């Protein structure tokens with residue numbers, strides 16, 4: 001078999017050869033030369049088991065760097081248990097980041113593996129890049145890790161758990177006391193404030209820097225450390241292209257239009273189609289503006305669950321008077337913008353022939369106090385307090401008003 005990197009004939013193109021010849025892994029070689037990985041791995045490499053006896057803890061005391069990196073990975077729940085091992089997996093695009101962690105984590109017995117699996121459902125060889133160490137070492141980690149470099153620790157937390165969305169940093173983390181303590185410390189010592197949003201993923205809490213300034217303070221705090229972590233530095237600091245993505249979801253709702261001379265005064269229902277458009281940087285680590293599946297989860301949680309199979313007039317005081325597509329768009333915008341600061345446009349179709357398109361205020365503008373008046377008219381505290389309303393008390397209290405039927 002001819003190696004397309006070094007042009008030599010080799011018995012088998014494998015990671016051992018590629019490490020010598022070009023520094024690529026087999027998966028990267030397959031991508032670069034657009035050949036199927038199924039043709040490159042031989043049977044013995046697929047669904048192979050790993051042996052814990054190949055792994056050992058170092059006799060050396062872990063460095064502050066090693067302790068900081070491991071502690072950060074532990075509190076972000078980065079490891080998964082797999083048989084006798086604990087593993088940290090990473091996409092191939094982030095291989096250098098994984099190897100950057102490994103350099104310091106070897107002291108805890110970690111080694112790199114590119115493993116290949118074939119399952120009844122995949123019908124192809126699926127590679128998995130991971131660093132792993134025997135599970136039996138895990139209980140020793142806390143006694144081995146003592147001194148921590150806070151900036152490095154924080155940078156690894158950011159590297160593993162955060163996403164940048166239109167300038168705001170979002171953190172998605174499992175609930176634990178150490179995370180709460182970390183966020184509190186960032187607020188108290190560094191004036192970096194956080195808002196906790198409604199959870200979108202199961203068993204994960206979602207936090208966002210409160211403002212753009214909070215995100216900038218956070219990034220300048222960790223910038224020098226983040227610049228050191230391969231791949232991650234691109235996510236935060238590289239100049240990248242921007243693009244707009246759109247996701248369509250549908251919901252079924254009923255509504256009526258108050259004080260409207262026409263059929264729409266009556267309760268009627270239909271299927272609404274909602275298009276949500278997000279414009280942002282294309283994240284170099286994912287190749288996405290935002291993952292469509294994640295975007296769908298947010299819109300489902302924040303909008304569809306609220307509106308589907310409901311009478312829109314009774315969903316909120318904002319829509320009680322007029323559940324038009326126009327006001328519905330503003331209402332939906334306000335429910336999404338905290339989660340999707342890259343939101344640029346909503347389109348709501350009430351029928352295939354009638355739809356409304358809306359480009360609302362940025363999150364920054366919303367935070368500065370912008371509120372749409374038509375949506376809030378009936379929930380304003382002042383409503384009912386004008387002198388004009390005194391005339392209402394002149395109504396005949398003897399109850400001459402009667403319900404009449406024409």
Ligand SMILES: [Zn+2]
Pocket residue numbers: 003004005006007008017018021022
């Ligand atoms: Zn070669």
